[in-house]
Amino acid sequence: MTDRRAYTGHTAAPGTALGFVHRTDRPPAKAVLPHRTGGDPTKQITDAFDTIATRLLDLSTSLREQGKDEQADIMEVNSYIAQDQDLRDQAVKRANYGRPVPVAVRQAIDAYAGTIAELDDPTLAERAADVRQVGRRVLAHLYGHTGPATDQPLVLVAHEIGAADLLEPGLTVTAAISVTGGPNSHAAIVARSLGIPFLLAVDPQLLELPDGQEILLDADMASAVAHPDDDERTKALHAMETARNRRLALAEERHLPAETLDGHRIVLRANVATPAEARAALTTGAEGVGLLRTELPFLNHPSWPTRNQHAATLVPVLRALTGQVVTARTLDFADDKLPPFLAESREGRRLGRGLPLMLAQPDAFADQFRSLLSAGADTDLRIMIPMVASIDELRACRRLLQAAAAEAGVPTPPLGIMVELPEAVAAADDLAREASFLSIGSNDLTCQILGLDRRDPTATPAMAAHPAVLDAIARVVTAAHRHNRQVSVCGDAAAHPFVTPLLIGIGCDSLSVAPAALDEVRARIRRIRHDTCVSLAAIALTRETPEEVRRLVEQCCQPSLP
């Protein structure tokens, strides 16, 4: 294929990359099929699994020596999967029934992964991807596929990409694109921690690309181009070099406070959902977590999570945040993130979405409170309720939390709310009186005020600069400060270059952003004046469109970053 071809998807890890397609799940065209070579199937299967188990263990050891413990752990677990006797026996049994060895292995892997995926446990369900991953390696070995002997930058392309693919020794993996997968998969975690741009949910036509095809990935724009033209290639290379130098320069300021030129201090926290993001947040100098998204591990979950299932996802994240402020948001299922048990059942549709849904499920809600109190015992835990519309809802949540705390014999932690509905803006004074803190969910609030769908491509973080949205935020800040409550912004607008100064000017006390954005937001704050931000915000509130506001900020407040 030589024609330029563009793809879009979802960003699992940001960045720009240029490289050559390397399919991780396709045997080479001229492979000699092992079942045609004769030999003892039991020995072929055992040898193949042994080889992969040893390779994975070697890879784990080498990663551990480099201090990459998390990736080493994943490789070690994959090695144990390859050593699993039950899995091997299943493959041998099928081969003894007369199935060709690769078919026997593939069927055994599919059955094994399928059984795990059906278990009522998100952590184990994720392990199914690891099993399939190990299976692909064993099959590639059986097919005699040794992978590209190359040091050229590779863009991994597959129906599903596993963490091990990204860590393949001897390969220079520069980016990854897959048809399936979720932002909470092991592969996405590893990609983010390695800084490998990763695009998910791309059209399956992607799989028609041949190995060696040049492809350009702009994960920030959630797009990829196969066979880019010279102009696109030059621009991408330039963008990559600039981004690299900039990252290095920004990281030099990590130890400095997020303080404006005239001494106004902003608390800078991180938005996280996984242990890897929690660790990245602390490495990047976050002052704790301003938003822990607890619903993300359950988006493919078959039923309401039990206490054990909450614990399985919460404990690793909260352990990484020992001693830190952690603002844990309770389950926030909504139209754009609805697990199958809610999306597909009549009961789910009847219960609705957001907070009313949770309040209609007091047992499930209480289970999450209990799990948070227990898993967060070693953190400075704060609980945050999403989609609050009224003071009655806040009080109902407090009663459940107080009961859970009394049952556990611990003090009730601070209970705050997210402001993401116009109803919450209207009730800001009442809510601020009773909530311990407020956090603006600018992603939803912007859409709610401007009548946009969150999946609408025009619903960008920059739209929070619409004067109607800024006015709503200003009302919330005024109400909160009247009652001595702190206001944070945890939507993506907090990290948007021309919205950050406006939020500071309006009086927001704290910003919470993705770990990857922390260095840049801190650097911007350190190069602006608070009094300029205050004046800008006052003028912005008199403008009519976000475009006018953008021009205003660009004219008055364009810090030159490293």
Ligand SMILES: C=C(OP(=O)(O)O)C(=O)O
């Ligand atoms: C942070 C927010 O919530 P979500 O996780 O839904 O993006 C928001 O709406 O701004």
